[in-house]
Amino acid sequence: MRERILILLAGIAAGLLAHNLFIILLQLPDERLQGAVFRVIFFHVPDAWTAFLLFFAAMVASILYLATGNLRYDAFAVASTEVGLAFALANLVTGMIWGANIWGTPWTWDARLTSMLIGCLLYAGYLMLRHAVEDPTERAKNAAVLSIIAFADVPIIFFSIRWWRRMLHPEPVVWGGGFMSPDYWRMLFLNWAPLLLLAAVLLAIRMRQEEQQRELEALRRRAHAL
Amino acid sequence: MMRFLRQSLAVAAKDLRAELRTKEALNSSVAFALVILLLFSFAFEPTEDQTRQIAGGLLWLAFAFAGALILNRSFARELANDCLDALVAAPLSGAALFLGKALANFVLLLAVELIALPVFGVFYGVNWTRQLGPLMLVVVLGTWGMTVVGTLFSALTVNLRMRELMLPMLVYPVMVPALLAAIQLTSPLVMGQPLDGELMVWLRLLAAFDIIFTALTLALVETVLVR
16 A cells, blocks of 8 residues: 555655646746746755655654654655755756856855755765664664754854855845745746655655664564574 | 763773773874874965965864764774673763763864864964964864764774775765864964854854754764664
8 A cells, every 4th residue: 555655655755847848848948047947946855855854854853863762754854855956956956057057157156056055965964874783772872863963053153154255146935135036936846746646655665774773683682592 | 060070081991081091082092183284384385475265164074074984983883892882781871981981082073173283283373373372262172073973884884894085985075064163263363353243153052062062962972872
């Protein structure tokens, strides 16, 4: 049953994506100043939103794990962080494609780029820490502490880098005073939907993997004990 | 509260005494900081103009590298003879144990920095004492930020196979705001510029980082230590 629901959700996400790509690539006009490459924004921006949402969810799950000791929360935290990292990297890569065309260079040490890179390094460190610890409860506990610290650090990093570097990045479209035509706006949210669905499906699959792996390890330990 | 502080100071005194008798972390850390200061002189022309721009970065990177050596030893030292288990089982809170260790690391790293600073002055021909008071304030705040976060990560990574590698990998990205603020403050201060105007923003950021992470690490350390 769970399998079917996941396949159904993935199917809906694929259908929506195909529909959105058709509109984005063939029906929306080029942006007046930036031309065709502007379309990257419909993936770039929702990717960042999804990544932040997932990192936030990972932090909440980590707190819940520390409060309850239930390893399901740990499975959710690691799944959420891994999928979030994938979306954060997609955000960086799409941004670099856009930058290579508009700025003439894929990378500048601008505030947003630098902050996102540090965020990616933090969460990559989280995954590395998990690999380095054998015992499941100790792994879960240490990872949860790191996840909470990482999420608390992200806003501080963001503001410190912002004072350090003048912003080259266009103002964010939400709360940033950037301007976008309503058609583009609608498309941005329309395209967020399949990406969110995709994230949810990946999260569910990864979480089940994590739980099965833990079960396997427990069985192996029992077999050894016998 | 008094009891908590007394316990922390006892742990700090124990760590400092053990370190002063062997000097294993202190010696390697000082030597490492000096090697880095030497290597940086190949990376750029140590003229006054260039030094002015990168003095802060140079010093704080040397401090951060040297600090990783001290932090690595902080909890690893307790692994032999199961001392860590004994400390955790001792009748003091995890927060007191952590604060004591953080204080000891702070004093050790500060000592390394106070040795490295005059050497920096000689190597790069900088009269760095012109703003001594504000500079010391920045050094103290920056070092506390580094050690309080670093000590928690020292506890987190103490049982890992690749401890020496994992600690800096994890802790440097977390330290970014503190390092950045300290670097931005140190470059002008070392060159004799007074602490005012735009620099106050960085000082406030540094102080905020220290407060936030002291509170956060003290709150989280109990779960890290009690296994």
